[in-house]
Amino acid sequence: MAQVAIYPGSFDPITSGHLGIIERGLYVFDKLIVAVAINARKGPFFTLEERLGFIERSFEGNDRVVVDSFTGLTVDYVRTKGANVILRGLRAVADFEYELQMANLNRKLAPGIETLLMMTGEEYFFVSSQNVKEIALLGGDIQGLVPPHVVEAFREKLERGEP
Amino acid sequence: MAQVAIYPGSFDPITSGHLGIIERGLYVFDKLIVAVAINARKGPFFTLEERLGFIERSFEGNDRVVVDSFTGLTVDYVRTKGANVILRGLRAVADFEYELQMANLNRKLAPGIETLLMMTGEEYFFVSSQNVKEIALLGGDIQGLVPPHVVEAFREKLERGEP
Amino acid sequence: MAQVAIYPGSFDPITSGHLGIIERGLYVFDKLIVAVAINARKGPFFTLEERLGFIERSFEGNDRVVVDSFTGLTVDYVRTKGANVILRGLRAVADFEYELQMANLNRKLAPGIETLLMMTGEEYFFVSSQNVKEIALLGGDIQGLVPPHVVEAFREKLERGEP
Amino acid sequence: MAQVAIYPGSFDPITSGHLGIIERGLYVFDKLIVAVAINARKGPFFTLEERLGFIERSFEGNDRVVVDSFTGLTVDYVRTKGANVILRGLRAVADFEYELQMANLNRKLAPGIETLLMMTGEEYFFVSSQNVKEIALLGGDIQGLVPPHVVEAFREKLERGEP
Amino acid sequence: MAQVAIYPGSFDPITSGHLGIIERGLYVFDKLIVAVAINARKGPFFTLEERLGFIERSFEGNDRVVVDSFTGLTVDYVRTKGANVILRGLRAVADFEYELQMANLNRKLAPGIETLLMMTGEEYFFVSSQNVKEIALLGGDIQGLVPPHVVEAFREKLERGEP
């Protein structure tokens, strides 16, 4: 079977830690759908278009990575794609408990869809979208923590006086 | 690609929690090699033959599950099988930290071999080979915690006055 | 002594996990006062009246369960009821640390009032009021996670276009 | 109902942390049975008689504390006593996970028997039978960590050249 | 070398737990700079001037404790002070993971600046600025949890009908 996995998240923005999970996920799965969750309640830092663009640019030319967005429950989205695997990265104990609850909840909501977890590489375990944003807003250097085009996007956004 | 995953462990004995991981792993992977680690230092409760037999009996007739044993490093065994995925079950925070260390260590020892983790189903998260043995030795009822033929094997062993 | 325990919480809304703690708490205590905390700062999803009603309906006819609400410190409320036991459910490590701090803080604020913790049953450990609300708002099926009359209340609220 | 709780453990030896749990448990329960588990496999530091004697001496004259010993499964012992509550102290995350597994396992083995957990007081959260023994063997001062008669028992044992 | 350490935080307000870390930090370092982080996004309960004043009053006459404030990245502030040590208190596993990430992130942002952690004394491990504020707002007694002049400041603020 050609195995497809869905890698869902906010990706606000994509970080080097996410890139590592995607690259390593491609050792295991034939195709990865990186799926940006649209959350009407949480105002993101980057727009949906910006977030999708950052991911697309990181994998352009690689037809095993598809970038998409979705609303609603993750498991419903997974089903519409005909997939049965959710891939998630794990960094810390707090992540672990959240993922443990979500994985079991998703199994109840959608038996047959499985969540597989991959440990974030040790070189990125301290990198999250949240702390990248905090560092950038305080004027710190985020090179290496996100792809170069995201470093540039932060620079432009901050120069325009946003947010 | 036909995806093969190695599911290594002591399986002393296999529990309902392990069975759940294997069954769910088959939703994701084409073939699972359940690999019993031979540890010269740790005296097991059941012999290697018994442990292999318990697993074989649980999956007889299912040619997508292969039962094997190995000595040495897990990653070396994975390579000899031409595989690149290690599957592991996660139950608790203590498991998580151990698995986090092992996954990163194994990536250093063998880049390209990835560890994927699956959360143990909530109905089995309190079941381990260790506490099954403790309960059986104290005369408790282990039905449902291990396959019926393992319940029987405990009964026979204890009647013979072992260990 | 006829032992009374106070089971405080936001119950926004009561879940199957809470019901399990209450039912099991009745094996141990003569009477349980389920006490809904009124928090002026946190806008709840369901009104106080709705939250109280959901609990009352779940235990109607059972005079060992009393439903009440309170403002102010939990320990002050416990004292006004002439009780000395707070019952709390524990699901995860994050819960554990919060409860550990609160239990010790409450012992300092009110020596003689004791907090007793009961582990949430494994079948509900992934259920919280928070994730029930998230699933319902995203159109997912919450049957089994909350009592039937709460499923219905969500349906009506969402049909009215709330919140 | 006159509520009886069983407080099981190795108590090798009883510490000030255990004493705190027992004293506070008496605010909640009518009677506490402190039950020393006899574990044929783990050689204790103090004999069963010594361990029982230490607890008895700490509560002599208090007829609400009964000291006893048992072999086999804790839940079987609880049933023979006609009780349905196991009391346990919680100190740390590692404790929490172990107790979470045991509480759920015991509920499966014996539905209707409930485990209630009490947080160890902050003044004793770093005290365990294990580290008391280590400190005593290295010549450190254990006053305050165990009752005075246990301090004395360590002194005598070490003077006799044991263990 | 005369060793200077920076002890950064929100200190909204300073608690007895913070005081304990500072006092014990003075056993180790020649000088401690207690640095209040100015966070434009998070509206504090007490103004910057109040927060600085509380700390100054607690250490007046002690020229080894300097009170200061800063904006921007902590590591940039540390460098402007010619220091290379950040001191932080640790209370719980959740703290631990956050501090682990921040310490490694700061080492990447500023190699040569080291974070040293000190365990909060057990008598204060349940005290945080957050739960002190919650207790005070609910009318509870916070004596012993914060210095006497902070108890007084809460009383005055609440009498004025703030916040």
Next chain:
Amino acid sequence: MAQVAIYPGSFDPITSGHLGIIERGLYVFDKLIVAVAINARKGPFFTLEERLGFIERSFEGNDRVVVDSFTGLTVDYVRTKGANVILRGLRAVADFEYELQMANLNRKLAPGIETLLMMTGEEYFFVSSQNVKEIALLGGDIQGLVPPHVVEAFREKLERGEP
């Protein structure tokens, strides 16, 4: 004051993670005494002389690092050296809880002696003496995980058929 810190441990053998803590500790302290604990009960893999030699060789020519050994309580040893700081590395939650207990216990045994913790660098957080030994015994490559002379010592020991 010239600040001296004691870095105690089993160091069986010293790893790259330990080396990182020592090197970074020298940014903060004037002198570090690396103190090998002699534990009569735990049979080490390498002899005391080997363990001391490995550390000495790693820091030869550096007079700010002193290598020593001790028996008995760590705090008693710290006092005989006229020091008041214990330095410890932290890798994981399990470490954290152990260190939290030991730090508070040591403060009770010896007020005025403080334990400071440093987070192990992310590149070594998965390296422990224990897993280095396991990998070496299974024939794995431990280069980079320990200093080159320790790699060599393992090779020689295993060639001699030990242990």
